[in-house]
Structure formats: structure tokens, C-alpha cells
Amino acid sequence: SNWRHSRPHVVKAWWLAQISAMAVRPSATMRCCSLLAAVSLADGLRGLPIPAALRSAAPVASTSRSLRTVQNIRRTPHACRASPVISMKWDVQLAPWQLEYGLQDPSIPLPTGALESGAPAPFEITDEQRARLIEDGVVHIPGLLNDEWLEYLRSATDWQVQNPHFWSVAGVVSGLYDYIQRSIWSSNSAFANFMYYSPLASALAGLSNAEELRLATDLLMVNPNKGFKWHQDNQNGPIDAFGDNKALRWWVTMDDTPPDHGAPVYLKGSHRNTCVSPDAVFVDLEQDGLLQYPELLEFRPKAGDLIVWHARSIHKIDGPSSADWGSSKRRVLGGTVALNAATYESMGRALFSDMGSHGLVDGDPLVHPLFPKIYPKPEPSEMAERAAGRCTRTREGMTRLASRMFESAGEMVSWTRVLKAKEKSRA
Ligand SMILES: O=C(O)CCC(=O)C(=O)O
Structure with a gap:
């Protein structure tokens, strides 16, 4: 029984050691990349279906308040802030022999009529909702998913957590999320079907008046422990997600937002900012000139709701003060869609959803099964490529990512040197 208790920690420590080795030793990184590529290509074990989870829908609420109010709230001391212990409470089994490496199919039945329609379910967007997105840079759409779709997505998520994929390891081991996996549409057919047939694509097209949508990336995020x-x-x-009318970010929640944490908060109008560098991820509101957007939009979405925003909109989610969601669940599927006749624009960036082989170069039309069409309807030939396991990460794609990561690490080092030299000369 000692082993049973300590096994998750041993497995976690083993993965942490592997990831640290990757970070500090370039040669080891290249070896790991080859290994990862090899296993990503392997057609692994299949999982078994798991019964559906329970559903609880509730009414909608969103609030707007000033930055000052929220900054004051943030300054309130949190109980137990120190040394939060991240438990593997969902008992995600990360031992190498328990992971899935290839395609997964939980065989969850789709909502009635979805498959037969061959297209996303319809969803009406109002003029007011379209206007909010343009004006505020974000909009909350209540009730995207009906009971059937919500239960479907919850079942797919719970199944995934219980049958973890190899590609979730780095994120899960980090403890930032209890489960996190990118490009889940490509490995798990339940999520692919959600993208093809749920009302999500219709809502996104309605918000942007787009005639065509392609999925550029997705991410399953369960319990953001640290926010x-x-x-x-x-x-x-x-x-080019920062361009005008080029892309939309989306986020569908499967659970109600708790009363005191987990709410997505946006700086109203901040999608128009010109002060944050396109390369930046985290921002400092004061130093990055964002206090000119003092109004906060805080949403308290309910299970089945959708939030859509512009990729430049500055936002955050606060985790629980204990940095641990305990036994509660916050299951979200999010991502980005490219609008209309989008082009492939890697711009030399290290992109985690661009680890496959496609032969596209910057400026080419974004037409490839790796970035599947989801509106007005999915393309049967692209669906077949995914189902055959060919929308996966490859050695070529991972080497591309690794080399770009090294390039940006090199840029970062030289930039830090320049900065330090400047500071020295000033002193
Ligand atoms: O829901 C989360 O955990 C984070 C969502 C978010 O901030 C994002 O997708 O950019």
C-alpha cells in the first residue's frame, strides 16, 4: 500500500526529471524529440468508453467593475498561499505503460441527428452580441450547449482524463492544470466530432459573419490550479491571429463558475492596445501601459456557455486561493479559429499546434487537414486524414518547433545581455 501511495509521486518525479533534462541539455533535447516523434507516430492502445458525467445547468451572470476594485481585491491576503500541494486528485495515471500514444476513440454517442446533418448544429447570434465583440474585444454567449451536447463534452473530457494521452504529460506534471492537452481534436475522435457537429462553429461564424472557419488550435483545460x-x-x-477580422479565440465551459474564483476577467477594449509586443504572453498592467483600459469585464459563465474574444484582449483567470481545485471541476475546451480565406503564417514562431508535416510556407492558403475546415461544414477528405491518424505530430514538425524554441531562447539571451549592458552603462 506504501507503493500505491507513492507511485504517483515517483511517476511525476520521473517525468519532471525527463523534462528538466530536456531543458538543460540540447543534445538530450534532440534525442527526446526523436523519441517523442517516434512515439507520436506509433498507433497506440485504444481506450474504453466511460459512463457520462452528470449535468447541471444554471442561469447566467456577468459583471463589469473598475480595475481599482479588482486590484484591491487582489491585494487582500490569501489564506494558505504558501506552498500549495498539487495533488493528482483525478488520479491521472502518467506511468509510461499507462499512457495512450496514438488515436483514441471513447465511442461516446453523439447527440441525436448530429452525424446525419454532416454540419455544425445551428446557433443564432444577435446583433448586440456581434457589437459587444467588436466594441469590447470579448463577448459572453450563454447557453451554447444544450443538455445533450453538454453531457457529450463532459463525458469526452472525463474519459480523456481517465485515459491520458502522452501529449498531456508535460502540462499535467507541471501541476498548472489537473489535465491539459493541445490538439485534442486530432487524437480523440470525440473532440473531433464536437468540432464538426456541435453548435460551436455556427456561433463563431455568426459572431464574425465568416463564410469559412478552420480550426487553428484547441486546448482541453481541466482545473487551472494556479489560474x-x-x-x-x-x-x-x-x-495572423492579431490581425483585424482574421481569427477568434473561443472557450466553452462544462461547469458553473464558482462564486469566488475561476471567473474570466477581461480589460474592456484592450484588443485595441498598441503597447503590448506581439511576442509577449504575460503583461504588467502598469508597465505595459494598460491602465488606459480601466474597465474590467468579469464573467461568471455557467456550464455550456461560450466566451469569445480577440487574441490581443488582455485577460486573466484567478485560481482558488489554495491553488488547488480539490474535488471540484472546471472543465474547459478552448482554442482559436481562422476566419475566411486565411493564410499559413508561422512567422518563425514556436507554435505548439504546428508540429505536423504539411509542406505549407508563409503566405500559402491555410488549406490542410492539420487545420481542418469546420464551417460551413467539415471536409470529408480532411476528416478521413484525421481518422487515419495522419493529423499528428511528426519528427519534422517537432524538429521545426525545437529549432524555433532554441532560436527564441538565443534571442532572449542576447536581448537580456543587451539589457544588462544598458543597465551597467546607466549605473
Ligand atoms: O481557462 C483557462 O484555464 C485559461 C483560459 C485562457 O486564459 C486562455 O485560453 O487564454
Whole structure:
């Protein structure tokens, strides 16, 4: 029984050691990349279906208040802030022999009629909602998912957590989330079907008046233990997501927001800022000139709600003060869609959703099964590529990512040197 208790910690320590080795030794990194590529190509074990989770829908609320109020709240001392212990409370099994490496199919039945329609379910967007997105840079759409779709997405998520994929390891080991996995549409057919048939794509098209949408990236995020401080989004896939009318960020929650944490908060109008560098992720409101956007939009979405925003909108989510969601759940599927005739624009960036082989170069039309069309309807040939396991990470794609990460690490080092030299000369 001692082993049973200590096993998760041993496995976690083992993965941490692997990841640290990758970070500090370039040669080891390259070796790991080859290993990761090899296992990503392997067609692994299949998982088994798990019964659906329970649903609880509730009414909607969102509030707007001033930055000053929220800054005061943030300054309130938190109980137990020190040394939070992240438990593997969902008992995510990360032992290498318990992971899935290839395609996964939980065989969860789709809501009635979804498959037959061959297209996303309809969803009406109002003029007021469209105007809010343009004006504020963010909009809350209550009730995107009906009971059937909500239960479907919850079942898919719970199944995924109980059948973790190899690609979730780094995120789960970090403890930032209880479970986190990017490009989940490509490995798990339940999430692919959600993208093809749920009302999500119709809502996004309605908000942007787009005629065509492609999925540029997605991310399953379960329980953000430490929250996510003020930031803009720059992992949007190989597209120009900061451009005008080029992309939309989206976020569908499967759980009600708790009363005192977990609420997405946005700086109203901050999508128009010109002071935050496109490379930045986290921002400092004062130093980055963002106090000119003093109005906060704080949303308290309910299960099944959607939030949509511009990638430049500055936002955050505060985790619980204990940095641990305990037994409660906060399951979210989020991502970015490219609008209309988008082009492939990697711009030399290290992009976590661009780890496959596609032959596209900057400026090419973004037409490839790795960035699947989801509106007005999915493309059967692209769906077949995914189902055959060919929308996956490859050695070429991972080497591309690794080399770009090294390049940006090199840039960062030389930039820090320049900064230090400047500071010295000033002193
Ligand atoms: O929901 C979360 O955990 C973080 C969401 C977020 O800030 C984002 O997707 O940019």
C-alpha cells in the first residue's frame, strides 16, 4: 500500500526529471524529440468508453467593475498561499505503460441527428452580441450547449482524463492544470466530432459573419490550479491571429463558475492596445501601459456557455486561493479559429499546434487537414486524414518547433545581455 501511495509521486518525479533534462541539455533535447516523434507516430492502445458525467445547468451572470476594485481585491491576503500541494486528485495515471500514444476513440454517442446533418448544429447570434465583440474585444454567449451536447463534452473530457494521452504529460506534471492537452481534436475522435457537429462553429461564424472557419488550435483545460495571470494569447496556431477580422479565440465551459474564483476577467477594449509586443504572453498592467483600459469585464459563465474574444484582449483567470481545485471541476475546451480565406503564417514562431508535416510556407492558403475546415461544414477528405491518424505530430514538425524554441531562447539571451549592458552603462 506504501507503493500505491507513492507511485504517483515517483511517476511525476520521473517525468519532471525527463523534462528538466530536456531543458538543460540540447543534445538530450534532440534525442527526446526523436523519441517523442517516434512515439507520436506509433498507433497506440485504444481506450474504453466511460459512463457520462452528470449535468447541471444554471442561469447566467456577468459583471463589469473598475480595475481599482479588482486590484484591491487582489491585494487582500490569501489564506494558505504558501506552498500549495498539487495533488493528482483525478488520479491521472502518467506511468509510461499507462499512457495512450496514438488515436483514441471513447465511442461516446453523439447527440441525436448530429452525424446525419454532416454540419455544425445551428446557433443564432444577435446583433448586440456581434457589437459587444467588436466594441469590447470579448463577448459572453450563454447557453451554447444544450443538455445533450453538454453531457457529450463532459463525458469526452472525463474519459480523456481517465485515459491520458502522452501529449498531456508535460502540462499535467507541471501541476498548472489537473489535465491539459493541445490538439485534442486530432487524437480523440470525440473532440473531433464536437468540432464538426456541435453548435460551436455556427456561433463563431455568426459572431464574425465568416463564410469559412478552420480550426487553428484547441486546448482541453481541466482545473487551472494556479489560474492564469494577465496575458494576451499568442499560441493561436500558424495564422495572423492579431490581425483585424482574421481569427477568434473561443472557450466553452462544462461547469458553473464558482462564486469566488475561476471567473474570466477581461480589460474592456484592450484588443485595441498598441503597447503590448506581439511576442509577449504575460503583461504588467502598469508597465505595459494598460491602465488606459480601466474597465474590467468579469464573467461568471455557467456550464455550456461560450466566451469569445480577440487574441490581443488582455485577460486573466484567478485560481482558488489554495491553488488547488480539490474535488471540484472546471472543465474547459478552448482554442482559436481562422476566419475566411486565411493564410499559413508561422512567422518563425514556436507554435505548439504546428508540429505536423504539411509542406505549407508563409503566405500559402491555410488549406490542410492539420487545420481542418469546420464551417460551413467539415471536409470529408480532411476528416478521413484525421481518422487515419495522419493529423499528428511528426519528427519534422517537432524538429521545426525545437529549432524555433532554441532560436527564441538565443534571442532572449542576447536581448537580456543587451539589457544588462544598458543597465551597467546607466549605473
Ligand atoms: O481557462 C483557462 O484555464 C485559461 C483560459 C485562457 O486564459 C486562455 O485560453 O487564454
